[in-house]
Amino acid sequence: MEANAPKICNLLERERVLPQSYLFKWLLTLFTNVINLDAASRIWDLFFLDGDIILYKAAVAILKIKWEDLDGKDLEGILKVLSNLSDVIFNVILYINLCL
Numbered sequence: 011m012e013a014n015a016p017k018i019c020n021l022l023e024r025e026r027v028l029p030q031s032y033l034f035k036w037l038l039t040l041f042t043n044v045i046n047l048d049a050a051s052r053i054w055d056l057f058f059l060d061g062d063i064i065l066y067k068a069a070v071a072i073l074k075i076k077w078e079d080l081d082g083k084d085l086e087g088i089l090k091v092l093s094n095l096s097d098v099i100f101n102v103i104l105y106i107n108l109c110l
Contacts, residue, residue, distance in 0.1 A: 011070060018073045018080065025085045032092040036072075037065055044095045045072065 012019040021027075035043060040057070041050040056064040072095060073080070079091045 011073075014070050015074055018077060021080060022088070025083075025088055027085060027088050031089055033069060035093075036069060040065075041068060041072075044093065046096055 022029075041053055053064060053068045056068075076091055076095065080088055083091065
């Protein structure tokens, strides 16, 4: 992730936010518990079309979309932001295409 989102990577490392703290829930539910269902459906479509890489791209895209909300937060604040992403809508698809 460092190559695709260095600022976010640095923030998460500095605050000691482990990927399993948020990513496990995202991937286990294919994003349905954290983002808008319409956006999750688009991710599923891309997942079935292009494979596993889409899950990584979607995760990076979501982190990029939420950068302003994450910047300056501590561990607790970051985890709170990453646990409720219902405001992430279709722009996640645009970011997925730009991630890699």
